[in-house]
Amino acid sequence: MTTVRMPSPPPLPLRQRAQIPSAGLSPMLDRLAGERATGVLMREGGMLYLSEGQVVYAESPATPGLDALLITRGTLDADGWREAVAQAGARQRVGRFLVDSGRIGEGALELCHLGALYDAAYFVLGPSSAPVHFRYGEAHWLGPVHPVPVAALERETVRRRELLHGIWPDPATDEAPLVRAARPAKLTVTPRQSAVLDRIDGVRTAADISRALGRPAFHTLVDVRRLAAAGVIAPSGVGGGRPSAEPAGGGTSPAPTEPTLPHADPHITLLKRLRDALEAL
């Protein structure tokens, strides 16, 4: 009888788990809501404008603003928007002005505004250890359109983190430039996903694609995580050459050659994705 001694396999590299803090996103924000403060909260991921303790506007570099959402798809033209800001910006009544001048319906403005607010707040309230500031008294030029309680915003932000985590636990595709898989699995891509897929060029990130589409960034992240889970796309940094230059903004030219995943063998790709998903759990 011969006994074959198997050497123990090398340990797999461990990756940091995706952190989902359950509550207390921003103690300062909770306190400001309690004292019904008015002003602007500045965090690493962007800004939240409060009026009497409720959130009236949010903005983040990671998301298209209300103006971009309305202008990109032609709901408003850029001149109409500029005129509204010029006419009513100083007295913080831009939202009211847009409705009263017949440029947009009240319901449409509320829907777009709320979508943009929750979208930006998701990134503003993202994990960060940078210092937080609050400037009292500062009002936003849009004016009140549909204020949101802080508690509702925090609940939704936590729910959104869990939603993304449930789709695909690895957050690597959220911020990295994205590439398509060389030999993707057969998959029926939805119309909204194919709009995202069409803009993946090895340089653009999910945020860049959102700006190009005039679509809330969280909506893009949902589709990006679904596509990553299906093995159709991946972050371009994975084991291969990262593009040398960071994208400068929305108008960067696409890369001339379409970069692909380093592993052309679909079986290896599948195993690697499985491993990544298990590690991220």
Next chain:
Amino acid sequence: MPGIDECLLEAMRLPGARGAAVVDWTSGLALGTVGDSPGGDHERTAAEAAELARLAAEHRAFAPEGDADWSENACPVEDLIIANRDSYHLLRFVPTTFDSSVFLHLWLAREEGNLALARIRLGEMAGRLVLG
């Protein structure tokens, strides 16, 4: 040109209306709610209804125009109807000129409600909600 709250209050005036909400089907966020919801939790109901709406919106069998855009003037799917023993759920997609994924959700008592009337009215409300 009503806002979200006026639209929801109008929905509640339909005979048999138990509750209503405006929901985003990509994120599952309730943008506005009124009245009751099954189980008493509007946010949970919104997330569950959003899953249903998303399946209808994304599957070719239900949304036949494969390349149709959900934020153009006409949605490929108009509405969804769920009937159970004592109530109806009516989900009406809202077309917008900006990129969005929004629907109206009406919860209707089966005995007092009039499904045909509710479908017509909810369609009108969805149109008026985003009238530019």
